Amino acid sequence: MSKIGEYTILPISIPPTPAYPKHTTHTLYLRLHAPKIPTENDERSLFVVNVPIDSMVAHFRAVFASLTGAGRVEDVTFEHERRCAVPSREVALVGKASKKRKRGSEGTEDNGVAELPQIWDRELRRSGSTAVVLFVDAKSVKSALKAVRKLHKSSKKEKGRDGAWPIWGAGIEGKVAKLGSARYLAHQRLQYPDETVLKMNVDAFMTEFNRMEEERAKREKRMRNVPDEDGFVTVTRGGRTGPARSEEAEQKKTEMAERERKKREELQSAGFYRFQVREQRKAEQGELVRKFEEDRKRVGAMKEKRGRFRPER
Incomplete structure (x- = not known):
């Protein structure tokens, strides 16, 4: 077969x-x-x-x-093989061969990056x-x-x-x-890499870590004087270098209020919060009934008063 x-x-x-x-x-x-x-x-x-x-x-x-x-x-x-695209700015592992392979139509590449050294020489x-x-x-x-x-x-x-x-x-x-015993002997050897190679890999990792920390600090510094949609300024570690600009804050508040008003109108026109609409209609009908009863009593009193009226001769 x-x-x-x-x-x-x-x-x-x-x-x-x-x-x-x-x-x-x-x-x-x-x-x-x-x-x-x-x-x-x-x-x-x-x-x-x-x-x-x-x-x-x-x-x-x-x-x-x-x-x-x-x-x-x-x-x-x-x-389950992990082959992800790696940004070109990542730090390559020292002493590790860089493997470049085309991935489909996108043409991305898989390169060695700053990561822990492999402790197995072959994957199962x-x-x-x-x-x-x-x-x-x-x-x-x-x-x-x-x-x-x-x-x-x-x-x-x-x-x-x-x-x-x-x-x-x-x-x-x-x-x-x-495979077999040779695989585990290689595993034992890879668990304890050469001190020089290990130090160079740690240095590469710390270089990348410091670069990311500098970018984060610059991003937080830019956020210190920029108010958000509610007009508040994000306070980051290290304090705020200056007050928020009042014109921008007022403009943001006005825009938020306008958006909220339009949103309420759209919700009401679309039929949302129907229980509130029903309650409002019941209250309006009750008010009309009350006014009708008052007018009816007033008319009855006028009719009764007119019946007792006797003009002079």
Whole structure:
């Protein structure tokens, strides 16, 4: 079976290791990348599910090189991988190689910045996670899927033997950091960096921190003499260098009062605060009824008085 739904199945052969001295097969699931927000690179990307936990870019380059030839994979983005655009003014880590990679259509770059040194020489993936493999063109994507289908046909002819599947990690020996005990030895070494490198990284961090503090102080100084919408002046640490300008404060108050008046008129015209409108109408109706009763009593008294009137003869 070469497909499950829209996914193409790609078994990979994992050779024995000291931790697990048996040959095994791992299954990858491939399909065309179709994110919720389309990008211009979707046509030349493959969405890969169930990547091995030790996956690196070099592994996928080697796998697809065995299927379509070398130089077809441009980049690989793993799930939860943090690749954020970094402002050019950030301070780079001393002793850390700067890695520049184009990110999509925006062309932003990912550079090393002032941060804590890495204490692991290789990142491990979450079990069953995903990745997006970016090829050089859409034709390479079609070629890769076609090569996988051919492998399934040849495997079926050979009665299910999996010797034709790509071998995981073949051709990249010595190009990636080792796992097992070597990984933890490297972790122990990276936890205690050289004193000179550590000092230079701390200096780089403090330089950036001082720059940010200076910018904050300048921004607070500009705010000291500028009144807000209510006519008040923000008092920052260090006091206020001068009084607020009364003309600007009065102008702000007038503008605020005008906005409040318009807002009340708009709310009333739009039918807001209906309970208040109902109460006002009830009060007006009660006033009309009261006046009507007073007029009716007045008319009755006039009629009674006119009935008792006897003109002289």
